[in-house]
Amino acid sequence: MQTSEARIDAAEAARTALVDSRRRQLLNAAARLLGRAGSQSVSMQNVADEAGVSVGLIYRYFGNKQELVQAVIEDVLHEFSVRVAEPVQDEADPVRRIAAAFAGYCSVVQELRDAAVLAYQESKTLEPEGRETVKDLEVESAEPLMAATREAIHAGLLRDVNPRLFAYDLLTTAHLWALKRWYFSRFMTHGEYVAQHTALSLSSVLRPEHRADYADLLGPLA
Amino acid sequence: MQTSEARIDAAEAARTALVDSRRRQLLNAAARLLGRAGSQSVSMQNVADEAGVSVGLIYRYFGNKQELVQAVIEDVLHEFSVRVAEPVQDEADPVRRIAAAFAGYCSVVQELRDAAVLAYQESKTLEPEGRETVKDLEVESAEPLMAATREAIHAGLLRDVNPRLFAYDLLTTAHLWALKRWYFSRFMTHGEYVAQHTALSLSSVLRPEHRADYADLLGPLA
Amino acid sequence: MQTSEARIDAAEAARTALVDSRRRQLLNAAARLLGRAGSQSVSMQNVADEAGVSVGLIYRYFGNKQELVQAVIEDVLHEFSVRVAEPVQDEADPVRRIAAAFAGYCSVVQELRDAAVLAYQESKTLEPEGRETVKDLEVESAEPLMAATREAIHAGLLRDVNPRLFAYDLLTTAHLWALKRWYFSRFMTHGEYVAQHTALSLSSVLRPEHRADYADLLGPLA
Amino acid sequence: MQTSEARIDAAEAARTALVDSRRRQLLNAAARLLGRAGSQSVSMQNVADEAGVSVGLIYRYFGNKQELVQAVIEDVLHEFSVRVAEPVQDEADPVRRIAAAFAGYCSVVQELRDAAVLAYQESKTLEPEGRETVKDLEVESAEPLMAATREAIHAGLLRDVNPRLFAYDLLTTAHLWALKRWYFSRFMTHGEYVAQHTALSLSSVLRPEHRADYADLLGPLA
DNA sequence: AATGAATGAGCTTTCATTCAT
DNA sequence: AATGAATGAAAGCTCATTCAT
Numbered sequence: 001m002q003t004s005e006a007r008i009d010a011a012e013a014a015r016t017a018l019v020d021s022r023r024r025q026l027l028n029a030a031a032r033l034l035g036r037a038g039s040q041s042v043s044m045q046n047v048a049d050e051a052g053v054s055v056g057l058i059y060r061y062f063g064n065k066q067e068l069v070q071a072v073i074e075d076v077l078h079e080f081s082v083r084v085a086e087p088v089q090d091e092a093d094p095v096r097r098i099a100a101a102f103a104g105y106c107s108v109v110q111e112l113r114d115a116a117v118l119a120y121q122e123s124k125t126l127e128p129e130g131r132e133t134v135k136d137l138e139v140e141s142a143e144p145l146m147a148a149t150r151e152a153i154h155a156g157l158l159r160d161v162n163p164r165l166f167a168y169d170l171l172t173t174a175h176l177w178a179l180k181r182w183y184f185s186r187f188m189t190h191g192e193y194v195a196q197h198t199a200l201s202l203s204s205v206l207r208p209e210h211r212a213d214y215a216d217l218l219g220p221l222a
Numbered sequence: 223m224q225t226s227e228a229r230i231d232a233a234e235a236a237r238t239a240l241v242d243s244r245r246r247q248l249l250n251a252a253a254r255l256l257g258r259a260g261s262q263s264v265s266m267q268n269v270a271d272e273a274g275v276s277v278g279l280i281y282r283y284f285g286n287k288q289e290l291v292q293a294v295i296e297d298v299l300h301e302f303s304v305r306v307a308e309p310v311q312d313e314a315d316p317v318r319r320i321a322a323a324f325a326g327y328c329s330v331v332q333e334l335r336d337a338a339v340l341a342y343q344e345s346k347t348l349e350p351e352g353r354e355t356v357k358d359l360e361v362e363s364a365e366p367l368m369a370a371t372r373e374a375i376h377a378g379l380l381r382d383v384n385p386r387l388f389a390y391d392l393l394t395t396a397h398l399w400a401l402k403r404w405y406f407s408r409f410m411t412h413g414e415y416v417a418q419h420t421a422l423s424l425s426s427v428l429r430p431e432h433r434a435d436y437a438d439l440l441g442p443l444a
Numbered sequence: 445m446q447t448s449e450a451r452i453d454a455a456e457a458a459r460t461a462l463v464d465s466r467r468r469q470l471l472n473a474a475a476r477l478l479g480r481a482g483s484q485s486v487s488m489q490n491v492a493d494e495a496g497v498s499v500g501l502i503y504r505y506f507g508n509k510q511e512l513v514q515a516v517i518e519d520v521l522h523e524f525s526v527r528v529a530e531p532v533q534d535e536a537d538p539v540r541r542i543a544a545a546f547a548g549y550c551s552v553v554q555e556l557r558d559a560a561v562l563a564y565q566e567s568k569t570l571e572p573e574g575r576e577t578v579k580d581l582e583v584e585s586a587e588p589l590m591a592a593t594r595e596a597i598h599a600g601l602l603r604d605v606n607p608r609l610f611a612y613d614l615l616t617t618a619h620l621w622a623l624k625r626w627y628f629s630r631f632m633t634h635g636e637y638v639a640q641h642t643a644l645s646l647s648s649v650l651r652p653e654h655r656a657d658y659a660d661l662l663g664p665l666a
Numbered sequence: 667m668q669t670s671e672a673r674i675d676a677a678e679a680a681r682t683a684l685v686d687s688r689r690r691q692l693l694n695a696a697a698r699l700l701g702r703a704g705s706q707s708v709s710m711q712n713v714a715d716e717a718g719v720s721v722g723l724i725y726r727y728f729g730n731k732q733e734l735v736q737a738v739i740e741d742v743l744h745e746f747s748v749r750v751a752e753p754v755q756d757e758a759d760p761v762r763r764i765a766a767a768f769a770g771y772c773s774v775v776q777e778l779r780d781a782a783v784l785a786y787q788e789s790k791t792l793e794p795e796g797r798e799t800v801k802d803l804e805v806e807s808a809e810p811l812m813a814a815t816r817e818a819i820h821a822g823l824l825r826d827v828n829p830r831l832f833a834y835d836l837l838t839t840a841h842l843w844a845l846k847r848w849y850f851s852r853f854m855t856h857g858e859y860v861a862q863h864t865a866l867s868l869s870s871v872l873r874p875e876h877r878a879d880y881a882d883l884l885g886p887l888a
Numbered sequence: 889a890a891t892g893a894a895t896g897a898g899c900t901t902t903c904a905t906t907c908a909t
Numbered sequence: 910a911a912t913g914a915a916t917g918a919a920a921g922c923t924c925a926t927t928c929a930t
Contacts, residue, residue, distance in 0.1 A: 018889095038346060038347075039346070040347065043923085043924060043925080044924075044925060044926080045924075045925090048892095053890080053891090054890060054891045054892055055891085055892070055925090055926085056890065056891055056892065056926090056927080056928085057889080057890055057891075059925095059926075059927085060889075060890080064925075064926075065924095065925060065926090117346065120342055120343060120401070121260070121343050121346060122260075124259055124260040124263070124343060125259070125260050125262060125263055135404060135405070138405075139405065159425075159442070159443055160442060161422070161443070162409070162410070162418065164409055165406070165409075165410070165418060166422075168402070168405060168406070169395075169419075169422070172398055172401075172402065173391075176394055179342060180390070180394065182357060183357070183360075183361065183390060184387070184390070187384070187386055187387075188384075188387070196384065196387060197391075200383070200388075200391070200426045200427070201426070203381075203425075203426040203427070204422045204423065204425040204426030204443070205422070205425070205443070208430070220381075220382060221381055221383070221426070221427070237913095240914085244914090265898080265899060265900080266899080266900060266901080267898090267899085267900095275915075275916090276915065276916045276917060277900090277901085277916090277917075278901090278902080278903080278915070278916060278917065279914075279915055279916075281900095281901070281902080282913095282914070282915080286900075286901075287899095287900065287901090459892095462893085466893090480790075481790055481791070482787070482788075482790040482791050484791065485790070485791055487919080487920060487921080488920080488921060488922080489919090489920085489921095497894075497895090498894065498895045498896060499895090499896075499921085499922080500894070500895060500896065500922085500923080500924080501893075501894055501895075503921095503922070503923080504892095504893075504894080508921075508922075509920095509921065509922090564786055564845060565786060565787050565790060568704060568705070568783065568787060569706065579848060579849070582849075583849065603869075603886075603887055604886060605866070605887070606853070606854075606862065608853055609850070609853075609854070609862060609866075610866075612846070612849060612850070613839075613863075613866070616842055616846065617835075620838055623786070624834070624838065626801060627801070627804075627805065627834060628831070628834070631828070631830055631831075632828070632831070640828065640831060641835075644827070644831075644832075644835070644870045644871070645870070647825075647869075647870040647871070648866045648867070648869040648870030648887070649866070649869070649887070652874070664825070664826060665825055665827070665870070665871070684910095709902085709903060709904080710903075710904060710905080711903075711904090714913095719911080719912090720911060720912045720913055721904090721905085721912085721913070722905090722906080722907085722911065722912055722913065723910080723911055723912075725904095725905075725906085726910075726911080730904075730905080731903095731904060731905090890930100891928105891929100891930080892928100892929105892930100893927105893928095893929095893930105894926105894927085894928090894929100895924105895925105895926085895927080895928105896924100896925105896926100897923105897924100897925095897926105898922105898923090898924095898925105899921100899922085899923075899924100900920100900921090900922090900923105901919105901920085901921085901922105902918105902919090902920075902921105903916105903917100903918100903919095903920100904916105904917105904918095905915105905916085905917100905918105906914105906915085906916075907912105907913100907914095907915090907916105908912100908913105908914095908915100909911100909912080909913100909914105
């Protein structure tokens with residue numbers, strides 16, 4: 001038997017769930033629109049049409065357009081963090097964990113290409129506060145890489161490199177495929193892009209005595 | 223004593239000079255604003271105000287807003303190409319030429335900070351044709367680096383790396399300071415950013431037998 | 445009792461009715477202004493003010509200014525066709541039907557004065573496609589007159605005149621009151637204008653042996 | 667030997683001549699523009715370009731755009747009056763003089779088509795005062811026809827028709843070819859248009875006893 | 889909760905007009 | 910007398926936002 005509070009809680013929960021699903025519906029519609037027609041085409045009317053609701057309804061879930069755009073970006077970055085955490089867990093060797101994390105970033109970028117470019121294009125239009133949040137999320141998404149790097153250095157596998165620098169370079173290298181695909185795709189596939197950047201990065205910091213252990217990752221640079 | 227033709231030529235020259243200086247004035251004003259905010263947030267009225275002229279005047283020098291944005295971007299990229307060519311010439315050693323070219327890119331980026339971000343943020347908003355021109359200019363600006371890289375490989379100083387990949391990575395690393403300064407400046411100066419990336423890049427491709435020759439460039443990674 | 449479908453249909457119908465009344469409101473406001481001044485001198489703001497709505501609203505009902513002007517003209521011409529068809533039906537005698545049709549045109553012109561001038565003044569400013577539609581509508585509105593004329597000729601009442609020429613002359617004569625009222629009203633009323641042109645037109649083509657039958661229409665020319 | 671006043675007069679005359687030729691140059695340029703690209707295209711810049719002078723210069727000869735447009739229209743109407751007076755003089759018979767005047771109007775209309783339409787299209791945009799002048803010029807151009815009509819009536823050749831009505835009808839019939847050529851040219855040439863309207867008009871007012879004398883003008887209606 | 893008609897500020901662009909040269 | 914660079918008001922149009930239903 002339900003107490004009155006429990007009933008209220010249940011109702012509360014139901015409402016929250018509804019709100020969340022509406023927000024999700026709208027965020028997805030906006031993301032779809034961005035991917036299909038670019039950020040130019042994101043008008044409130046277009047988002048409403050794409051989501052199959054009315055313009056007015058959007059304002060029940062987002063205070064204004066700014067907030068919606070902000071939410072879309074944060075949503076994408078969140079997706080990033082989540083999807084990158086997985087492939088890293090299985091790997092015991094810290095160097096191989098670096099490679100796995102980088103590969104993870106790259107595969108998410110490849111999949112969310114258009115959305116990933118968004119952060120670079122729209123960040124200027126955000127409120128300072130929102131911009132900070134976006135930056136925080138980006139830094140956060142580099143965490144797994146940074147942890148693995150620190151560990152690898154500590155284990156004496158890598159030279160004494162600044163982990164924040166090294167990790168962020170790898171993160172941006174992953175992003176770079178989205179921004180500069182037009183160039184790199186002229187002479188290499190995304191797979192080659194990932195492999196060769198893995199090799200170059202590790203080659204720059206792997207201590208000579210351990211290079212042989214990671215010949216498979218270094219490829220021709222071994 | 224002036225002939226009548228000489229007088230006409232002089233008048234022509236004066237007008238051309240005036241036109242050029244006006245274009246420059248407008249390009250600079252627009253670049254300042256576009257660097258600060260995206261082109262979506264910059265109105266022609268804003269540009270006019272920033273340049274201290276009337277809206278109407280802009281249209282005497284640029285057909286429409288699109289053309290103005292395009293011209294600003296091309297102008298920045300041109301500046302890039304020009305300013306980067308110099309520091310490279312003096313260096314005979316191809317590896318040191320790579321370092322010099324990278325340092326050159328980095329110093330131009332540092333100086334034109336806001337403008338340098340433009341190409342990344344606005345290129346998606348350009349007309350396809352204009353986009354191609356921008357891409358061509360960007361690729362062109364990587365030429366000195368690519369030439370030095372090829373030479374260094376040919377001289378047996380570097381491992382067998384893809385020069386297009388290696389050179390473009392360096393180019394984008396230089397650009398990256400403009401995009402991610404907010405992060406890197408938390409723990410390093412621009413000078414350190416340049417030095418450490420020079421070291422990392424060379425470290426990844428320098429053949430072991432030549433590392434000693436470039437200890438000054440490799441720093442702690444030597 | 446209403447079924448759910450019936451309720452939806454009712455809502456649909458209500459919306460359609462609202463849309464129609466809005467369109468009408470805007471068309472009337474625009475027609476009033478366009479009749480007074482040319483479309484070049486009439487701004488969308490003017491139309492909005494005249495209709496008592498906002499500029500933005502006009503664009504919900506008409507894609508752009510061109511479309512609005514086009515719609516106003518077509519609306520007037522449609523009104524013409526509709527209002528002219530009536531007075532003709534009752535008349536059995538084809539000659540008297542010509543006179544009735546002409547009188548009909550003239551009375552509509554008199555009533556829609558300003559609007560009637562529109563087609564003459566704006567047709568050159570329309571898109572080619574729209575211009576064709578306007579021409580078609582104008583030709584269509586001459587149909588009743590042309591039919592009556594053909595019949596009268598076939599009945600041997602009129603000389604062998606080109607019906608397309610004769611009918612169109614009458615149509616434009618009716619329109620002409622709107623264009624040249626400033627002149628004709630100096631020395632005659634609209635009623636006299638109609639009577640005397642009826643007389644002149646019939647006088648030019650009535651076979652001598654039937655003139656006496658239509659002395660009432662020929663007046664002093666009998 | 668010149669007196670001082672004579673010298674001043676001569677200078678005055680020279681200046682007046684220069685002013686006139688400049689005005690002419692500009693009016694012709696504007697008329698050419700109208701004929702080629704429609705009234706939409708008449709901007710001060712376009713007129714200046716067409717005339718091969720600067721925009722500023724136009725304002726030395728016309729106070730503003732309004733005045734220029736007005737002058738163009740008046741110029742065309744003046745041309746009308748002048749060119750119509752000639753063919754009438756040779757004809758002694760007043761009925762044939764009517765036909766000659768009508769033919770004269772028609773041929774001028776045919777030649778100045780685009781310019782003739784102008785009066786109908788732009789008159790709404792003129793100042794009230796200018797509009798009056800245009801009307802006066804139009805009435806004036808009907809003078810020869812009216813005189814001939816009066817004479818023909820007085821000579822007992824025509825029925826007792828209102829000469830102002832009859833003459834103006836003919837004048838507008840001439841104009842009508844410019845406005846409705848798109849229709850009439852479907853089934854007749856301009857020559858046939860003139861001949862058949864001459865026949866119709868005369869047929870409506872010629873006294874029966876004189877029809878035979880003008881069988882050549884009446885054609886099939888004889 | 890949901891709709892979408894209505895608003896109006898703000899954008900890009902044009903062009904008549906001025907005025908220093 | 911002649912130029913044309915410069916101005917800025919005003920146009921057409923868009924779209925974030927509101928609110929009666």
